[in-house]
Amino acid sequence: MKNYRETNAPDSPPLSLVLPAPEIELPLGVELRGARAWRDSAQVYQADRSKLSLAGGDTGSLVLRTTFEGQPIVKRFTFRGDKYPIDLVVETPAPDSLPAELTQATPDGKPAAVALLLTRARQKEQDDRTFEGPAALINDELVQTSFDDLEAPEVLDGAVEWAGFEDHYFLVAAAPERAVSVRLLPKGNAVEEKILTPRAASGPTNLTFTLYFGPKDRPILEAAGHGFAKGLDLGWFAPIALILLQVLEFSHRYSGNWGVDIILLTVLVKILFFPLTRKSFASMRDMQKVQPEMARIREKFKDDSQKMNTEVMELYKRHGVNPLGGCLPMVLQIPVFIGLYQLLQNTIQLRHAPFGFWVTDLAAPERLMVLGYGIPVLTLLLGASMFLQQKLSPQAGDPNQQKIMMFMPVIFTFMFIGFPAGLTIYWLTNNLLTIAQQWWMLRATPS
Numbered sequence: 001m002k003n004y005r006e007t008n009a010p011d012s013p014p015l016s017l018v019l020p021a022p023e024i025e026l027p028l029g030v031e032l033r034g035a036r037a038w039r040d041s042a043q044v045y046q047a048d049r050s051k052l053s054l055a056g057g058d059t060g061s062l063v064l065r066t067t068f069e070g071q072p073i074v075k076r077f078t079f080r081g082d083k084y085p086i087d088l089v090v091e092t093p094a095p096d097s098l099p100a101e102l103t104q105a106t107p108d109g110k111p112a113a114v115a116l117l118l119t120r121a122r123q124k125e126q127d128d129r130t131f132e133g134p135a136a137l138i139n140d141e142l143v144q145t146s147f148d149d150l151e152a153p154e155v156l157d158g159a160v161e162w163a164g165f166e167d168h169y170f171l172v173a174a175a176p177e178r179a180v181s182v183r184l185l186p187k188g189n190a191v192e193e194k195i196l197t198p199r200a201a202s203g204p205t206n207l208t209f210t211l212y213f214g215p216k217d218r219p220i221l222e223a224a225g226h227g228f229a230k231g232l233d234l235g236w237f238a239p240i241a242l243i244l245l246q247v248l249e250f251s252h253r254y255s256g257n258w259g260v261d262i263i264l265l266t267v268l269v270k271i272l273f274f275p276l277t278r279k280s281f282a283s284m285r286d287m288q289k290v291q292p293e294m295a296r297i298r299e300k301f302k303d304d305s306q307k308m309n310t311e312v313m314e315l316y317k318r319h320g321v322n323p324l325g326g327c328l329p330m331v332l333q334i335p336v337f338i339g340l341y342q343l344l345q346n347t348i349q350l351r352h353a354p355f356g357f358w359v360t361d362l363a364a365p366e367r368l369m370v371l372g373y374g375i376p377v378l379t380l381l382l383g384a385s386m387f388l389q390q391k392l393s394p395q396a397g398d399p400n401q402q403k404i405m406m407f408m409p410v411i412f413t414f415m416f417i418g419f420p421a422g423l424t425i426y427w428l429t430n431n432l433l434t435i436a437q438q439w440w441m442l443r444a445t446p447s
Contacts, residue, residue, distance in 0.1 A: 001170075004215065008352035008361050017172050017213045021121030023188040027172070028211075029117040030073065030090055031194065033110075034102040039117070040066065040073065054081035071097045084214035085224045088174070090116065090207040095199060103199065114205050115183075115194040116174055120165040122147055122189050134193055135173070136163035136182050137227045144233070145184060150191060156182040161227045163195050164212070169348040169363075171216050175226035177208035215348045218242070234346060240339030244269075245347060252349075258362055259355030262344070262422055266429040269336060274437065281441050344423045355421065362422035376417050378424045383413030385431035392438040 005012040020026060031039040045064035052060050058081040066073050071093035078087040092114055095103040103112050120134075133146040138158040144166065145154065156163075163182045164173025174195055181196040199205050212228050214220060221229040234241040244265060251261040270277075301308035344350065350362040358368040358377070367374030386409035416424050 001214070004170075005352065008354070015170075017167075017170055019121040021119075021188075021190045024119040024121060024190040024192055025117065027118045027120075028075070028088070029119075030075070030092065031115040031117060032068075032092065032098065032102045032112075032199075033106055033115055033196070034112040034199075035104040035106065036101045038068070038102060040068070043068070043073070045075065052079065054079055056081050068093065069098060083223070084212055084220060086211040086213070088116075088207075088209040088211055090114070090209075092199075092205045092207070094202060094204050096202065110181075112199040113181075113196045114199055114207055115196050116176070116207065116209060118164055118172065118174060118193040118195070120172065120191055120193075122191075132166045132168060134163070134184050134191055135166045135171075135231060137161040137230055138163075138182065140227070142230050142233065147191065150184055150186045152186070154184040156184070160195060162212075162231075163193060164231075165191070165193070166216075166231060168346070169216055169351050171212060171214065171221070171228065171231045173212050173228060173231065175210040175212070175228070216346070217348050218245070232346065234342045235338065237335045237339035237342065240335055241343040244336075244340055244343050248343075248347075248349070257355065258350055258353045258422065259359065259425055262362075262426050263429050265340075266426050267433065269340070270430065270433045270437070273336075277434070277437055278441060281438065340426065341423065344420065344426055350420065350422045353422075355425065359421050359425075362425070363420045365418055366421035366424060378421065378428055379413055379416045379419075382416055382424060382428045382431060383409045385428060385435060386412055389431055389435050389438065392435060392442065 001015040001017065004015040006015050018027060025039075025041045029039055029041055031037055043066040045066045048063040048065075052062050054060050060079055062077045062079070064075040064077075072091070073093065074089075074091040076089040076091070080086075095112070105111055106113075133144055134150070135142065135144045136156055137143075138156055138160055140159075140161065143156055157180065160176055160179040160182055162173045162175040163179075164171060176195050176197060179195050179197045183194040183196065185192045185194070195209075197205070197207050210224070210226055212221075212224050212226075214224075216232045218229055218232055221232060247265055247268065248258070248261045251264050252258060255261055255264070297311045298308060301311060353362045354360045355362055359366045366376060366378050368377045369375075390406065390409070412427075416427065
């Protein structure tokens with residue numbers, strides 16, 4: 001990958017998406033499947049050239065040729081200088097020129113087929129290249145299988161739009177012109193994937209694929225076609241996440257710093273939701289005012305729950321208080337928060353993107369090195385901001401609930417230690433803006 005490096009170190013080599021492993025062959029092998037199977041892993045291909053260099057809109061092809069049983073097998077790759085997709089045409093011999101056992105039905109009764117092989121080794125030591133699992137778009141539905149769940153071979157039947165492997169930020173996939181099945185085979189610390197196409201009854205079988213080895217960058221994926229864009233899974237609230245991504249990209253045209261863009265987006269979201277925040281705060285203040293009277297009702301009718309509930313409802317009605325008024329505005333904001341969370345967790349734009357000072361990678365946890373120790377400064381500030389935010393919020397009447405809430409800053413601090421710096425910046429900014437809003441509303445709202 002010319003535009004992506006192994007790490008964010010200045011001398012880091014370009015990232016490679018082909019990860020060899022002892023137990024698997026390299027990807028893009030061909031297998032002829034019948035009563036027995038033959039694959040080309042032991043074949044020596046002859047290339048029609050020793051080098052192919054392309055720039056800009058240039059297009060060029062590389063042709064690899066070999067023979068099997070005296071019959072030609074050809075792989076024809078077409079590359080473009082400014083695009084990730086690669087066209088691949090595989091030409092295999094006619095059935096009548098092959099051994100009979102390669103054209104007969106397979107042992108499980110399936111018709112003879114030709115398979116393109118994709119392989120992937122698991123890499124645990126690098127977070128942004130961690131194996132997430134095989135993925136396929138079949139019958140217009142994204143099917144994902146985690147490495148740990150794949151304990152035995154699996155068969156995925158249907159209209160295969162593409163199949164391949166997903167990393168956190170990258171996709172390796174092949175989109176066949178026609179295919180009816182994908183087979184997944186675990187092999188030690190790796191997985192082999194077969195994209196099966198039925199063999200023609202007569203004449204050579206030519207398989208056409210569009211290969212995508214590249215970033216899970218939505219505009220690039222959409223331009224590549226074949227449904228590759230569905231490999232970027234942003235969860236249930238993907239439409240909201242995509243809108244927020246467009247805002248981030250617009251801001252980045254002028255700022256040039258993704259960390260600044262996250263802060264500006266957080267400010268924008270806070271402004272848009274300020275009316276709901278203000279309503280929620282006012283409702284909590286109203287609830288706080290009736291807490292003493294509510295405590296007296298609970299004490300007076302502690303042995304008569306029905307009478308106590310009736311008196312509490314009368315209390316709400318008399319003071320015009322809605323017990324759900326403080327929660328409902330927050331519930332309405334949850335889809336936006338989840339969409340933003342998914343966006344900051346998965347967008348490749350943050351990978352190796354520096355913010356400033358000690359934050360050199362917004363997609364990795366932040367650490368300030370002091371005397372050989374990495375201190376999560378932003379994460380500690382986040383915990384402190386949550387504590388201050390709680391102090392400024394109207395307190396619930398239930399003492400047990402108050403004690404539970406006091407543990408939340410500690411829980412969030414430990415939870416965010418391993419989160420990407422970009423997500424920590426968002427949450428810290430959100431907390432600071434909430435504190436500012438609460439301080440203003442406390443001064444502006446009579447007690």
